[in-house]
Amino acid sequence: MGSPAIAILGTGAYAPAKILTNEDLAKQVDTSDEWIFTRTGIRERRIAGADETTSSMAAAAARVAMADAGITAADIDLIIVATVTPDLPMPSTACFVQNHLGVPVSAACFDLNAACSGFIYALDTAWAMLGSGRYRHALVIGAEKLSSVVDWTDRTTCVLFGDGAGAVVLGPAKGTAQILGARLYAEGTHTNLLCIGGGGSNVPNPSANPEGPQRHITMKGREIFKIAVREMEEAARDILKQHGLEADRIACVIPHQANLRIIDAISQYLNLPADRFFVNLDRYGNTSAASIPLALDEARRSGRIKAGDTTLLVAFGAGLTYGSALVRW
Numbered sequence: 001m002g003s004p005a006i007a008i009l010g011t012g013a014y015a016p017a018k019i020l021t022n023e024d025l026a027k028q029v030d031t032s033d034e035w036i037f038t039r040t041g042i043r044e045r046r047i048a049g050a051d052e053t054t055s056s057m058a059a060a061a062a063r064v065a066m067a068d069a070g071i072t073a074a075d076i077d078l079i080i081v082a083t084v085t086p087d088l089p090m091p092s093t094a095c096f097v098q099n100h101l102g103v104p105v106s107a108a109c110f111d112l113n114a115a116c117s118g119f120i121y122a123l124d125t126a127w128a129m130l131g132s133g134r135y136r137h138a139l140v141i142g143a144e145k146l147s148s149v150v151d152w153t154d155r156t157t158c159v160l161f162g163d164g165a166g167a168v169v170l171g172p173a174k175g176t177a178q179i180l181g182a183r184l185y186a187e188g189t190h191t192n193l194l195c196i197g198g199g200g201s202n203v204p205n206p207s208a209n210p211e212g213p214q215r216h217i218t219m220k221g222r223e224i225f226k227i228a229v230r231e232m233e234e235a236a237r238d239i240l241k242q243h244g245l246e247a248d249r250i251a252c253v254i255p256h257q258a259n260l261r262i263i264d265a266i267s268q269y270l271n272l273p274a275d276r277f278f279v280n281l282d283r284y285g286n287t288s289a290a291s292i293p294l295a296l297d298e299a300r301r302s303g304r305i306k307a308g309d310t311t312l313l314v315a316f317g318a319g320l321t322y323g324s325a326l327v328r329w
């Protein structure tokens with residue numbers, strides 16, 4: 001007997017209410033709406049309130065996804081939270097989410113760090129765990145409070161990132177939204193290109209070195225740009241080939257929302273019109289692991305994804321990591 005077919009039974013998203021526009025940022029650092037929009041496609045991003053955490057945003061998105069799937073917290077037996085901004089280094093954000101939602105103690109709950117590819121990594125992991133038959137319903141969540149690790153004096157990074165969360169419920173397929181495949185990659189030779197310094201065991205303990213590295217994002221943007229285009233094209237081509245699909249069979253691509261110029265380059269290389277790519281980064285910026293599930297939920301609810309469509313998810317991120325997944329709705 002083969003593995004049971006697994007589907008996305010529901011989707012949900014949460015974005016904090018506070019909007020930070022490019023004009024707002026231009027009052028804080030030496031930048032402009034014109035520079036940010038032309039170079040990235042971003043107009044504004046959401047910023048979590050002081051009382052909001054990665055886990056509270058994750059739980060809010062998860063509640064919407066569970067309602068969409070028509071299941072309750074009692075049905076969940078696996079929670080995976082993809083994040084680079086956990087509430088704390090320990091315990092896992094997934095355990096906080098479990099507590100917020102009242103998911104039973106029989107559930108396995110853990111975090112996963114694959115940066116901006118985190119949601120696809122978590123989706124593939126949950127798909128495999130459900131495919132084993134030992135788990136029935138999973139919450140797969142991408143959630144970030146990147147405003148807590150952005151250096152607000154660094155114009156090369158602070159204009160790019162935003163906060164938010166997206167979630168899906170995975171469970172036994174009933175004929176729709178079936179996961180067809182996923183591919184994961186990592187290129188650890190490029191760990192230095194995008195990092196959050198501080199807070200890890202490879203830096204001096206802050207109690208011994210209060211002047212040590214700050215817990216801030218640092219990035220070599222131009223290098224990442226080039227590699228990201230190559231990696232996302234490779235991840236897309238590999239999975240299409242594996243499933244014997246020509247690119248034009250993809251009705252909707254949900255790419256990681258980092259930079260519109262990266263998305264446009266992939267559209268050209270895959271020879272797929274730009275209107276097949278769902279884009280909401282103008283309103284949310286780069287929300288790392290949250291970006292794909294946030295966009296996926298919006299694409300579904302706006303009617304951009306229709307029954308029978310084959311959707312390609314494709315991401316890249318720090319690590320560097322990259323990956324792709326195919327879903328037939």
Ligand code: UT7
Nearest residue numbers: 030031032035039116155156159221222224225258259317
């Ligand atoms: O999820 C993965 C996250 N990482 C990424 O997605 C990063 C991918 N990379 C990018 O998206 C782009 O490389 C950036 C948007 C980060 C930068 O765009 P760019 O076209 O590669 O610009 P650049 O880094 O080559 O900088 C061009 C100029 C520089 O000035 P000079 O040296 O030419 O005088 C920068 O100092 O733009 C300057 N600059 C800015 N100017 C105004 C950099 N940031 C800003 C800013 N406002 N915010």
